[in-house]
Amino acid sequence: MAATPAGGTRVARGEARGRLLEAAVDLIRAQGLSATTVDDLCAAAGVTKGAFFHHFESKEALAVAAAQHWNTTTGAVFAAAAYHREATAAERVLAYVDLRSELIGGRPLEAVTCLVGTMVQEAYRSSPAVRDACGAAMLDHASTLEADLAEALADAGNPAGVDAPSLARHMIVVVQGAFVVAKAADDPLVAVESLGHLRRYLALLFGVAPFA
């Protein structure tokens, strides 16, 4: 693959870094990290290799930046989402799960994937920097659920003594696992199905009707 932009459309000055990050998100989600070459990224972003290594010290550095970029952009989506407007904490948590289901069910299989979940399985041994960036992104997102979870558990009296941070991490576990199994089964519905089980577990813990 040539290092020249595809289609001849040259990218405007100042946009190279951002376009490389978006290309990285797209390509790495679809192909994985090590199967995505620097030339692939440059071609998809419409920039040359010179621009790539001007902005990023190495391919690994791009991967770290892509994980942070992913955390920022997806974090903004969830921060702005409507589920925060539900009246009770339990309803907010369940609405978060519903939002996740909608995001998965409405898309083709190749969009049913998480950048940091894909990358960390490949890089956790070979690149501590990438692993840390992925771990930070995942646990950061988990922490945004903790307050509502703690409140919903407290509202229900929390007879089982469930730990809110642990439950937040479990929610991320189900989401990540759903991505993996959906790819293996070649069917996004498997992921939606599993989120239904997560939803029922949470409803049981909160003492509310499972599918109100």
Add this chain to the structure above:
Amino acid sequence: MAATPAGGTRVARGEARGRLLEAAVDLIRAQGLSATTVDDLCAAAGVTKGAFFHHFESKEALAVAAAQHWNTTTGAVFAAAAYHREATAAERVLAYVDLRSELIGGRPLEAVTCLVGTMVQEAYRSSPAVRDACGAAMLDHASTLEADLAEALADAGNPAGVDAPSLARHMIVVVQGAFVVAKAADDPLVAVESLGHLRRYLALLFGVAPFA
């Protein structure tokens, strides 16, 4: 990396194929598929490239065979496990989850991983053959849980109307997700924690005490 055996120990005739499969399981679990080179595999197996391509048509063919080999060997471990000897179906399912927890908790992080879960995220787009082999392995394992799940749900009256095959897949989802998040968090305990939540969900569905 040279294609010659490391350490000088030459492999006995007839063992090359099996040793390549075991090397594939070890290396791909640790590094992922595309980061594992054919030369890496040959060196780890103590075999030359000639032997590799004598037994496998391509690297992709080895990946497919490795997924099947993984399914066979791990399937045998679970088929022979003691959890089948529990008295009730609910106890057998919960004992399965406990076995999973023990297998994870007792090992270093690099062993907390599943070959087919690692491979499918990289290969589901580029290689349908690998994706199908991984999918078959995962869903095959899930199906071994279905009979006990159906019986346990029936014993409890199954008021929620939970589907046993769907619940079996959810169990695999949690296991796979636990592997991903454990790597991201660099801590196997995150996986054990999540299996605790799965156990509680199952116990709630079965109407038994969560941690009897």
Add this chain to the structure above:
DNA sequence: CGTAACATACCAACTGGTCGGTTTGTTTGT
């Protein structure tokens, strides 16, 4: 203001090394 000095952003060609796979030759069991 104008312009010289500097800094940033980017390009295209290239390099050393690695990759999956092939070819050719050798050993071993039957």
Add this chain to the structure above:
DNA sequence: ACAAACAAACCGACCAGTTGGTATGTTACG
């Protein structure tokens, strides 16, 4: 003798990263 099982040298394609250079601002000083 013959085929299966291996070894070893090799090949073209590809890959991450480098190099030397150009275009486009930005700053500072007279």
